[in-house]
Structures are given as structure tokens and as C-alpha cells.
Amino acid sequence: MDNHTAPEIQRDVLANIIGDGSPQAFRNFFASSSDLMSCYRCAIMEIETKFRVLDERFSLVHDRNPIDTIQSRLKKPQSIYEKLVRKNLPITMESVENNLFDVAGVRVVCSFVDDIYMLADCLLQQDDITLIKKKDYIQHPKENGYRSLHLIVEVPIFLQNEKKLMKVEVQLRTIAMEFWANLEHQLRYKKELSPQIIAQTSARLQECAHLSSVLDTQMQDIRDIIENA
Numbered sequence: 001m002d003n004h005t006a007p008e009i010q011r012d013v014l015a016n017i018i019g020d021g022s023p024q025a026f027r028n029f030f031a032s033s034s035d036l037m038s039c040y041r042c043a044i045m046e047i048e049t050k051f052r053v054l055d056e057r058f059s060l061v062h063d064r065n066p067i068d069t070i071q072s073r074l075k076k077p078q079s080i081y082e083k084l085v086r087k088n089l090p091i092t093m094e095s096v097e098n099n100l101f102d103v104a105g106v107r108v109v110c111s112f113v114d115d116i117y118m119l120a121d122c123l124l125q126q127d128d129i130t131l132i133k134k135k136d137y138i139q140h141p142k143e144n145g146y147r148s149l150h151l152i153v154e155v156p157i158f159l160q161n162e163k164k165l166m167k168v169e170v171q172l173r174t175i176a177m178e179f180w181a182n183l184e185h186q187l188r189y190k191k192e193l194s195p196q197i198i199a200q201t202s203a204r205l206q207e208c209a210h211l212s213s214v215l216d217t218q219m220q221d222i223r224d225i226i227e228n229a
């Protein structure tokens, strides 16, 4: 990102974001960014609640919970900025809202793969949810072995005097996928490792991705046997 931090570029970026740099322009910028981030937090709450309701209703009928954990996050300002620059998009709050679909993220971790698809179907059937984009890295894992089901959905939030449609990235994965992704994420940010160690570790992670996929299949088979007994 070094080429984007030169003072003259910073000035351009700041001019874009905060207009003429007057106190009023600063106030406007902070008000609009706080407002947008608050809307994303509300959208996260809506999606989390939908999954908690599905988990509750499923457990009533099937006597087990399909969801192990739900984690949520708002993308950090630095990551938002870097993504806008990387995609050559305007550095404005409007641009964030119109172009970045992963500012609000909800991750749903399940024990079994078929619960992932069941929960995704149940969410997408709800009449206030619109599917914007789906990436199935379980059917089509990434080259490094990454697996998860990603959905970009639009959900309404109801504010004092208006209804606003917000985009949320939903990641659904198993406990095994989560275990793998957390370790791989750590490797990606360990800049001090030598290229040789990184190559060796990446290869071992690919093997682990395969093993975790076999584990997911075996665990689901065993659960099916138990449930059908």
C-alpha cells in the first residue's frame, strides 16, 4: 500500500472524504460514517436473530442444534480503505455502501455440512431476504483448500422513520473448516516466515484441508446412522 500513502495522494483522498476540510465538513463526514456503521450493526443483529430463530426451531423438532457458534464483525476502517484502493473505487461513504458488500459479516459455524445448506436455504426462503451473490467454496474449494459457503444478502432494517436495505456477508462453515481457516489466516499474516517455510506449510495446509473434508463427510455419515437407527 506504500504507493498510496504519499502525502499528495493522502491529500486527494482526504479532500474526497471530508470535502473542504472545514470543521463542518469534518462533522458531516463523522456523522455519515457513524450513521452507516450503525446501520451495518443493525443489519448484523437482524441476520444473527434470523439464525438464532432457525436454530431454536430446528432444535425443537430434531433435538439437536445445527449451529455451534455465530460470530459477527464489522470490517475495520483500514481494511475498508485498502479494499476501496485495491478495487480503484472512490474513497467515500457512498462508495463503501454501494460497492463493498462485506462491511458487515456474520459467520455461522455448524457441526455438519448438510446443516450449512439447510440453514442457507431457510434464510434465503425468507421473504425479506434478497440473495445478491453466492460463492460455494464447499462444492468448489479454493486452490489453497479453503472451504465455506459465502452468501451476500440484502436485509431490511427498520429505523425511526425509514426502512433501509443493507448488505451483509454471511459465511457458513463447519467446525473443521473454521479450524482450518483460522490457522491458514495466521499463516497469511506471518510475514517473517521464509518463502521456503511458507511453501512447505501451505502444502501441509492443503493436505489438512483434504483431511478436514474427509472428516466432515465421515462425521455426517456417522450422525446419519445414529439418527436413522
Ligand code: 0O2
Residues within 6 Å of the ligand: 075, 102, 105, 135, 142, 144, 146, 150, 180, 181, 182, 184, 185
Ligand atoms: P476478513 O478479515 O475475514 O474480513 P470480493 O469481495 O467478491 O471482491 P473477496 O473479498 O476475495 O472478493 O471475497 P471472498 O472470496 O468471498 O472472501 C471474503 C472473505 O472470505 C475473506 O475476508 C475471508 O474472511 C474469507 N476467505 C476467503 N478466502 C479465504 C482463504 O483462502 N483463507 C481464509 N482463511 N479465509 C478466506 P477478508 O476480507 O479477506 O478478511
